[in-house]
Amino acid sequence: MIKTTKNLNQKKEKNDNVLEIKNLHASVEGEEEQILKGVNLKINKGEIHAIMGPNGSGKSTLAKVVSGHPEYEVTEGEILFEGEDITEMDADERAHLGLFLAFQYPVEVPGITNKTLLRESYNTIARENGREELDPIEFEDYLKSRLEVIDMKDEFLERSINTGFSGGEKKKNEVFQMAVLNPKLAFMDETDSGLDIDALKIVSDGINKIAGPENGIVLITHYQRLLNYITPDYVHVMMGGKIVKSGDKNLALELEDQGYDWLEKEFSLNGEAQ
Numbered sequence: 001m002i003k004t005t006k007n008l009n010q011k012k013e014k015n016d017n018v019l020e021i022k023n024l025h026a027s028v029e030g031e032e033e034q035i036l037k038g039v040n041l042k043i044n045k046g047e048i049h050a051i052m053g054p055n056g057s058g059k060s061t062l063a064k065v066v067s068g069h070p071e072y073e074v075t076e077g078e079i080l081f082e083g084e085d086i087t088e089m090d091a092d093e094r095a096h097l098g099l100f101l102a103f104q105y106p107v108e109v110p111g112i113t114n115k116t117l118l119r120e121s122y123n124t125i126a127r128e129n130g131r132e133e134l135d136p137i138e139f140e141d142y143l144k145s146r147l148e149v150i151d152m153k154d155e156f157l158e159r160s161i162n163t164g165f166s167g168g169e170k171k172k173n174e175v176f177q178m179a180v181l182n183p184k185l186a187f188m189d190e191t192d193s194g195l196d197i198d199a200l201k202i203v204s205d206g207i208n209k210i211a212g213p214e215n216g217i218v219l220i221t222h223y224q225r226l227l228n229y230i231t232p233d234y235v236h237v238m239m240g241g242k243i244v245k246s247g248d249k250n251l252a253l254e255l256e257d258q259g260y261d262w263l264e265k266e267f268s269l270n271g272e273a274q
């Protein structure tokens, strides 16, 4: 049988959807003011999406709300993960399903080593998904093999989580955690900020190695330079708590060139940019 493009697209629609956000409204828990004001976004496996937008437009809030951060409350809309409604689920449960958030400001956790956190997280996710847990020796081998994804010295495995790490080391560590946990969907919140040019290449290279046909990646970034190293399938612009425009990587170049003014005008003229 000849597969038409329509057939292929239908198949992708049906099987490959990893995240679907429908008309998502959210506020800080207990507050009336909405930060997210109707976000719609669909991510298929194998896709890389970039979200850009002015400061304060709601990008980090979106990542945190999707990850189940308890500080926020969904007031309308829904979040589907592989077709399952996760809108009311705890952050832990979402992580077990395969959601991962690389923080804009990774937290320091003195007293717990990277290795311990990762082994606990890896084995919990394995257990929850009916896969075999790794014993300490197997895990050590696995962990070392993942260091190849991102150029990080193995001494970091024994150090307390992010404690005393430089800004760039913290960002590399987020990518390393992602490489170990192999999430189905990762939100990377400004993972490129504060990196020198060599670290940016290392981090981008790591993300490219992790990206594959089975996972989706969302890069929140202010800088088109990241997209010189990682080619997104889609670029979205968030303004005022909504995605107001979507396009391909050329949209990021246009933003780099022209800023957000033209979109703000378009947005306020039409109510919603196209």
Ligand SMILES: Nc1ncnc2c1ncn2[C@@H]1O[C@H](COP(=O)(O)OP(=O)(O)OP(=O)(O)O)[C@@H](O)[C@H]1O
Residues within 6 Å of the ligand: 028, 035, 053, 054, 055, 056, 057, 058, 059, 060, 061, 062, 071
């Ligand atoms: N916990 C909170 N308490 C109060 N206000 C909040 C909270 N979280 C987010 N906001 C507000 O929501 C708006 C969106 O913030 P958010 O961090 O999502 O923006 P952003 O697009 O990620 O910005 P930036 O590009 O500067 O990182 C801001 O006005 C912010 O002050």
